[in-house]
Amino acid sequence: MTIGWWIAGVLLLAMIALSVQYWRLKQKLERQKAETDLLQERLADAEQELTDVKARRKKLLAASTQALIIVENDFTVSSANKVARRLFGKPEKGATLMSWTRQHQLQEVVAYTLDGEKMPPQYLNYNERALEVHARAIKENKEAVAVALAIHDVTKLQRLARARRDFVVNISHELRTPLASIQLLTDTLLNGGLDNPAMALDLTNKIAGQVDTLTQMAQEVLDLSLIESGKVPLKMANTPLQPILEAEVDRFTPQARRKKLTLTLTPVGDLSALVDDRMISRVISNLLHNAIKFTDQGGVTVSANKIKGNDSNDVPTGRWVKITVSDTGLGLSPEDLTRIFERFYKVDKARNCKEAGTGLGLSIARHIVEAHGGKIWAEQNNGPGASFHFIVPTE
Amino acid sequence: MTIRKGFEESLKRLQDDVLMLGSMVEEALVESVQILKNRDFDGSRRLIAYDERVNEKRFAIENSTLSLIALQQPVAADMRTLAAILEIATELERIGDYAKGICNINLMIGEGPLLKPLVDIPRMVEHARDMLHRALEAFVRRDLDTARAIPKEDDVLDNLYNQVYRELLTLIMADPTRMDQATLLLWVAHNLERTGDRIVNICERIVFTITGSMKEMNNSAQ
Structure with a gap:
């Protein structure tokens, strides 16, 4: 009987001990679970933060007007923004800087920067563009692990x-x-x-x-x-064009006659346009001055006609009057055609040395025409010489 | 890193070096004609000194290639690629010498204007540069079609050379006192024509690397 009681007592004690142990383990488990939850929460926060940082970095790279490239220390390209891709094309996965850009100067800049040398901005010519290259080392534990390249188109x-x-x-x-x-x-x-x-x-x-x-x-x-x-300020008004054109042609007739050139105005009838007459006279005078200056034989013709803008003729939509000054002179090279309205630009110096001028006349003409909402351009004639056209709005 | 991976990494670096040498030579070639056109003597001297760097790069490539052959003992296509790198580096270095030659000619012509405005020579250098650029691209990409197509374009350079030759000959016949400069300008065109031949050699090597068979692609290349 006593033994029975003893056994029951021991079993009871064991059960109590086990219950205590179980309770302790449960507590520990709950603590660990809480800790795990906390860690997971922190991990999620960190991941979110990383995603945000990545998104921001992507936006920053995309918003930059410079080409931004990150080159790892094994010379593979790990990041290139839109401007960089526009410049050198899209890099293939795992492409090296050299296989992607084919520019030895960039490779040299990266190699020097990885070696810890501080490089001043480098200049290189690429596809007829002038590029300015800045490089900075990206360091981890004081060791250069990559190089960031910033390239400006100058x-x-x-x-x-x-x-x-x-x-x-x-x-x-x-x-x-x-x-x-x-x-x-x-x-x-x-x-x-x-x-x-x-x-x-x-x-x-x-x-x-x-x-x-x-x-x-x-x-x-x-x-x-x-x-x-x-x-x-422009004083725009509906203005008949015939008197303006006539006055300018009359003003330049003596000059043309001195060079034995013809200066003709094709009558434009009652054509009128929404212009500041004083300013538009200035444009015509600049174009006539140029046409006579660069023509040695033949002559200069002034004409105007109505034109409707649409996608096919490269004229903005709307109703316009197109005024044309056409000459039989030296004509223009393709480079001149694109650059002739730039400030200070003068065509081929060899042909120009005997001619006086500031190189500002056509730039002034462009600004006036654009202030009217119009457009000015030049083209090479089929025969000799070039034609200058500009459009101004009409009612 | 496995031995194979290590070899591939080294090969990639070597190919980058070949592209770099190619880019240096392309630039030198185009610039040499520009310098001649602008009668820029300082530019000539600068580019002649630059040739030393082209030579150094070629020897660096040669050393790296020989080390790789000795250490990795490659066979078949790998061996052909390394042999091609040795050959291409030599050809590129020779093209660099042509650019240097053009700069020397600019100095030899000396002060004063050129006999005639340069029209076909700039066309030749642009075409040669384009051929070289695409040939090296074909090498890196193992592009057999491009490597076979480029040698046919050498005819454009040969035709332009003949045109320059005839034009200069006419000028000499009209006024023999122009002989000196005309001969020097002819050498410039000759250098560019030879550049085309070197590019054909490079293409032959590329085809050999990919297919394993060596075939002459243009008789005038030799």
Whole structure:
């Protein structure tokens, strides 16, 4: 009996011990589960954050106007934004920088940067573009593991810089010529020319002529800066074109006659357009001035007609008047056709050296036409010479 | 990394080096004609010095290729690829020498304008550059069709060369005092014509690498 009680007691104790053990384990399990839940929550947060960072990085790369490329230390390309893909095409998976871009300068820049050298911006020419390359090492534990390349397309900037340099050379040359004449003429006046009234009058007239040239040059430079900054308000009104064209053609007739050229206006009837007459006269005058300057044989024709814009003729939709100044002169090269309306741009210097000018006339014309909502362009004629067209709105 | 993977990585690096040498030579070639056109003597001297870097790159490629052959003892297509790399690097280096030659000619012509504006010579260099660019692309991509098509385009260079030759001959006949410069300009065209032949050699190597059979693709290439 006593043994029975003993056994029952031991069993009871064992059961109590097991229950305590079970309760402890359950507690531990619950604690661990809570910890796991917390960890999973943190992991989810971290993953979300990573996704956000990746999305932001992608947006940042896509929004950049520079080509951005990340090159790993084995020279494989791990990231290239839209601009970079537009420049060099889409890289294949696992492509190396060299097999993708075929530009040895980029490979050299990356190799030097991985070696820890700080590179100044590098310049390279690629497909007739000027590129400026910046490189930075991406480091982990002070070791370069990749290189970030930022590439700017500086073609336009370089062109502008070159055009500005040309402009300074041109304008100094153009200024020097009338200034030298004025100096000579005044010297002659001071050294006895004043004693002869007829000669004095002639010399003074010549000085006035040279002053006019200088004034026109200064005016062009000033006009362009005003027009570009939008400080010239346009007074648009429905204006008949025949009188404007006639006045300009009359003004240039003596100049054309001196070069033995014909200058013809095809009558435009009652054609009218929504323009600022003073400004449009300026455009026509600039085009006529150029046409006569670059034509040695034949002549210049001015015409105008109504034109309706649609997708096929490259004219914006709407009703327009197209004015054309056509010459039989030297014509234009394909490069000239695309660049002739740029500021300071002058066609082939070899043919141009004898001709005075700032290289601003056509740029001024373009700004005026665009301020009217129109468009100006040039094309090579089928025969000799070139034609300049511009469109202005009509009612 | 397995031995095979290691070999493939090294091969990839070597091919990148060949592309790099190709890009250096392409640039030198185009620039040499531009320099001649602009009568730029400083440019000539700079490019002549640059040829040293082209040579160094060629020797670096040769060393790496020989080390790889010695260490990995490749066979069949792998061996053919490495042999092709040795050959292509040599051909590229020779094209680099042609560019240097054109710069030397620019210096030899000296001050003063050229006999005539350069029209066909710039066309030749543009065509040669394009052929070379595509040939190296075909090498990396193992593109048999392109490698077989490019040698046919060598005729364009040969025709342009003949045109330059006839034109210069006419100029010499009209005024023998122009003989000196005309001969030098003819050498420029000759260098570009030879460049085309070198590119044909490169294409033959590519075809050999892919197919294992060596075949002459253009008689004038030799």
